[in-house]
Structures are given as C-alpha cells and as structure tokens.
Amino acid sequence: MRDGDREDLELHRRLTSGDRGAFDDLYRRYAGPAYGLAVRVTGQQILAQDVVHDAFLALWRAPEAYDPARGPFRTFFLALVHHRAVDLVRRESRLRARSERAANLEPLVGEDPADAIAEESYLGVRRKEVREALATLPPEQRQVLEMAYFGGKTQVQISDELGIPLGTVKTRTFAAMRKLRAALEDTG
Amino acid sequence: MRDHEAIQELLAGYVLRSLSGDDASEADRILSEHVPGCDECRATLDAFQAIAGELALDAPVVEPPDTLRARLRRELEPRASSRWNTGRIVAVAASVVVVVGVGAVALTRGGGGLANGQLARADLQDVATTAVNPSATRQPLGEATEISSPATEKLYIYGTDVPLPAPGSVYRLWAGSPEQPRYIGDFLPTDDGTLLLEVMLPASSVGALFVTVEPAGSPPGQPGEVVWGTAA
Numbered sequence: 001m002r003d004g005d006r007e008d009l010e011l012h013r014r015l016t017s018g019d020r021g022a023f024d025d026l027y028r029r030y031a032g033p034a035y036g037l038a039v040r041v042t043g044q045q046i047l048a049q050d051v052v053h054d055a056f057l058a059l060w061r062a063p064e065a066y067d068p069a070r071g072p073f074r075t076f077f078l079a080l081v082h083h084r085a086v087d088l089v090r091r092e093s094r095l096r097a098r099s100e101r102a103a104n105l106e107p108l109v110g111e112d113p114a115d116a117i118a119e120e121s122y123l124g125v126r127r128k129e130v131r132e133a134l135a136t137l138p139p140e141q142r143q144v145l146e147m148a149y150f151g152g153k154t155q156v157q158i159s160d161e162l163g164i165p166l167g168t169v170k171t172r173t174f175a176a177m178r179k180l181r182a183a184l185e186d187t188g
Numbered sequence: 189m190r191d192h193e194a195i196q197e198l199l200a201g202y203v204l205r206s207l208s209g210d211d212a213s214e215a216d217r218i219l220s221e222h223v224p225g226c227d228e229c230r231a232t233l234d235a236f237q238a239i240a241g242e243l244a245l246d247a248p249v250v251e252p253p254d255t256l257r258a259r260l261r262r263e264l265e266p267r268a269s270s271r272w273n274t275g276r277i278v279a280v281a282a283s284v285v286v287v288v289g290v291g292a293v294a295l296t297r298g299g300g301g302l303a304n305g306q307l308a309r310a311d312l313q314d315v316a317t318t319a320v321n322p323s324a325t326r327q328p329l330g331e332a333t334e335i336s337s338p339a340t341e342k343l344y345i346y347g348t349d350v351p352l353p354a355p356g357s358v359y360r361l362w363a364g365s366p367e368q369p370r371y372i373g374d375f376l377p378t379d380d381g382t383l384l385l386e387v388m389l390p391a392s393s394v395g396a397l398f399v400t401v402e403p404a405g406s407p408p409g410q411p412g413e414v415v416w417g418t419a420a
Contacts, residue, residue, distance in 0.1 A: 020264065027257065036250040049256050056260055058319060070234050075241025079203070082244055086205040087326045091333070127245040134246060148206035149243050155206045170197050177200040181235045184242055 001072075004122030008073035015063045023060055030074075031056075033123060034081045040150050041085035042092075051088055055081045074123070082149070089152040133183035141176035144169050195222060196232045203236040216325065216336075220392055307361060307373025310386035315344045329397055330416020332383050336391040343391040347383035352376065353401045360402045361387070362411055363394045371408035372397075 008029075014022035034055060038048035058065070059077065066076045134142060147158045155173065159166040195218055201207045202215040223229045315335065318324050324337040332347030345361075353359055353376070363370040372394075377383045387394060399416035402408075 023264065027260070031257070032249040032251045033244055033247070035252040035256075037244040037247040039250050040247040049252060052252055053256055053260060057263060060264055071238045071241075075238040077241070078244035079237055079241035082240055083205055083324075083326075087333075091328050123245065126242070130242050130245045134243075145204070145243075148201070148204040149240070150247070153206065154208040155201050155211070156208050158206070170201060173204065173206070174197040174200045177203075177236055177239060180239050180242075184239060185235065 002122055004126075005072045005074065009068055012063060012066060012068070012073050015059070023056075026059070026077075027056060029123070030077055033078060037078060037081055038085045041082065041152055042089050047088055047092060048085070051081060051085045055084055074126075086152040129184065133180050136183060137176050137179060141172045141179070144172045145176045148173060192226075192228060195229055199223075199229065199233050199236055203233070203240045212325070216392065306388045307375060308386045308388055310344050310346075310384045314342065314386070315346060315384065318342055318344060319346075330399055332416070334397060343387040343389070343394055345383060345385040345387065345397075347377065347381070349381040350377035350383050351381065356404055357401045358404045359415075360400045360408065360411065361385075362398050362400065363389075363396065365396065366398065366411050366414055369411045374402070374404075 008026070011022045011026050011029075015026065031052065034052045035048055038051040039045060042048050042051060055077070058080070066073055070076070134145075137145070143162075144155075144158055147153045147161070148155065153161070155166060155169045159169045162169070198207070198211060198215050198218060201211065202219070207215050218229075219233075223233055318337045319326070319335050324335055326333050326335050328334075329345060331350045332345050334343065334345055336343040358374040358376055360374050361372040363372055372387060372389070375383070375385055387397075396417070398411070398414045400411045400413060401415055402412055
C-alpha cells in the first residue's frame with residue numbers, strides 16, 4: 001500500500017468519528033481531481049460544482065459506505081463522483097446543448113496551477129501511471145472507453161454514434177478494462 | 189447462467205455507468221444473484237470499480253471555486269449529535285407528504301408516513317447510504333430520481349422542485365406497464381416540492397415504474413395518462 005493510500009485510510013477512520021479536520025484534509029486532497037472530472041463529464045461548471053458538493057456531503061453523512069477491504073479510498077471516492085456526474089448528465093441532457101460543453105471545457109484545461117501542484121503529490125504519480133496505461137490501449141478501445149466514461153454515453157448510444165454493432169462496443173470496452181486492470185494492478 | 193466472460197463483460201459496462209435497457213436489468217440481476225457468491229466475479233467487480241476511480245485521474249485537475257467549500261462548510265451538520273434529526277435534512281425528510289390509504293384523502297406530514305403498506309416516507313439516512321454505494325443505480329423518474337441498489341434490495345424515489353398536481357389530484361405510482369399495471373401507492377410532494385419515498389418491495393421485483401395523476405381518493409383501477417416513466 002502506498003503512503004498516500006495509508007493517509008487516506010487514516011483520514012477516513014477519523015471521518016467516521018465526525019472529525020471535520022479529516023474532512024477538510026480529504027477535501028484539499030480530492031476537490032481538484034473530483035471537480036476536474038466532474039467538469040469534464042458534465043461540461044458545465046455549475047453542474048460540476050453540484051456533483052462535487054453532493055459527493056463530499058454524501059461522504060460526510062455516510063462515510064461507512066466506503067469499505068477499505070474493497071480498494072483504496074481514492075478509487076471509491078472518484079468512482080462515486082463519476083457516477084454522480086454521469087447520472088446528472090443523463091438527467092440534464094434535455095437541457096444541455098453540446099456546444100456549451102466545448103465552450104465551458106476548453107478554457108479550463110491546463111490553466112489551473114493546481115495541476116502542477118497535484119503532479120508533485122502521490123496522486124500525480126498515479127495519474128502518470130493511469131495515462132501511461134491508457135496510452136497502451138488500441139485507439140478503437142480507448143475511444144469507446146472515453147465515450148462511456150467521460151462522455152457519459154451508454155453503450156447503445158456509442159454503437160449508434162460510431163455506426164458499429166453493440167456487441168463490438170461491449171467487446172472493446174471489456175478488452176480495454178481488462179488491459180487497464182492488468183496494467184494498473186501491476187503498478188498499484 | 190451466462191459464462192463468466194459474458195458476466196464480466198457486462199460488469200465492465202456496469203462500472204462505467206454505460207448500460208441501458210435489458211443490459212442494465214441483466215446486470216442488476218447478476219449483481220444480486222451471481223456476484224455475491226462468486227469470488228472471481230466479485231474480484232473482477234472490485235477491480236473494475238477501482239479502474240472507474242482511477243480513470244478520473246486522466247481528467248485535468250481543476251480547483252473548484254472557494255464558494256463551493258464555503259457552501260459545504262455551512263451544510264456540515266455536527267456528526268456527534270443526531271445528524272439526521274436536525275436542520276434542513278430533517279425538514280426535507282419530515283415534510284414529505286404521503287397519501288394514506290386507498291380511497292382516502294387523509295394526508296400525513298412528518299411522523300406517520302405509511303401509505304398502503306408498499307409506499308412510505310423514506311428515512312433519509314437509508315437513502316443517503318444507498319445513494320453513496322458505488323453499486324447504486326439512479327435513473328430519472330419524471331421530475332424525480334429512482335435510486336436502488338442490488339446490495340440492499342431497497343428502492344427509493346427522491347426529488348426536489350417536484351410540482352404539485354392539479355388541486356384535488358394525487359400522483360399515483362405503478363410498477364409494470366400501463367397495460368399490466370401494479371398499483372403501489374399515492375403520494376404528493378411537499379409544498380416546497382420535496383419527495384422522499386421508499387417503495388416497500390424488493391427492488392428486483394418492481395421492474396419499471398410509472399406515475400399517473402389521478403383524482404384524490406379514487407380507487408386504483410386502470411391507470412390514466414402516464415406523466416412520469418422510468419427511462420427505457
């Protein structure tokens with residue numbers, strides 16, 4: 001287990017006792033990655049703020065939802081943020097113009113100094129490993145993975161958009177996840 | 189039973205939140221019937237869930253505005269005291285209105301809550317615990333959201349800013365389809381539009397949900413026009 005994961009475990013243990021200091025520390029550590037993810041998935045800063053707000057509040061109210069036996073806190077919390085972001089996108093899709101996405105997203109990418117700060121942290125090390133693992137995927141596998149994960153699209157929607165059979169979308173997604181599992185478990 | 193390869197292919201789509209329709213239903217079934225007793229699939233699910241968290245790191249880090257932290261600080265109720273019995277949270281939970289009984293227009297605010305044995309005011313802590321579980325599923329149900337988890341077999345309906353139906357009417361919740369409806373119960377949002385309901389049936393047995401608007405106190409015969417439906 002990495003030092004950062006151990007620190008997270010201790011912060012989570014304190015959080016279950018209602019320790020606001022632990023909450024603040026977890027917020028400092030994960031607000032940037034969580035908000036960056038939520039902005040990328042929702043494409044709107046206001047929605048992204050709601051996602052991150054709700055995720056942290058849920059963590060405060062029910063910290064026992066995280067089971068340390070099932071993996072690092074980091075992956076639990078960021079998966080939670082992702083799920084909320086995707087759910088919100090689907091709910092708001094009627095209202096969301098896709099053009100807003102590009103307009104809101106592009107200026108944010110790479111502009112925040114927090115990116116550089118985070119690179120120095122243990123999250124930065126893991127980020128590098130994740131990006132290296134993603135880079136090993138064949139383009140067609142990475143494409144369906146990113147459309148699902150960051151685009152919030154269903155496999156049926158991906159099939160329609162790419163004009164490929166649904167079974168192919170499933171096969172590529174599964175292959176991508178298996179490769180990432182092998183790569184990231186080796187380095188995790 | 190599907191082979192492990194097919195099951196795990198489904199789990200890959202599930203953790204990415206990318207299943208819909210029959211695949212989503214099949215994943216729910218597998219998660220409740222197969223995965224809990226299969227070490228290999230449980231390990232795969234945990235590993236794929238972890239990847240769903242790790243992939244977040246590919247997004248650029250963006251610090252949220254300070255206003256978000258201030259908003260959270262205001263809403264962090266003390267954990268030492270009864271966190272579910274104070275402040276806004278309880279105001280939400282306690283003010284939910286559920287129509288009691290069939291053919292009656294008795295309403296209850298707060299304390300009571302049971303409708304007809306299948307629909308009740310939800311305990312907010314139960315909803316929150318279910319909602320933060322990574323295996324929880326949310327899907328729109330009209331103006332509200334249906335939250336369920338194969339792990340708990342619970343099903344909740346939560347909404348804010350839900351409009352009141354026309355005076356003298358209630359929302360009526362059904363399972364199944366308009367052709368083969370199964371009556372669950374009647375409900376109204378609070379005056380401020382809050383809904384917090386628990387369907388007192390195993391989530392896996394409920395299937396699709398839909399809502400109609402019916403005259404208050406009318407018997408649950410054939411459903412009228414569907415105003416909310418679970419997304420296909």
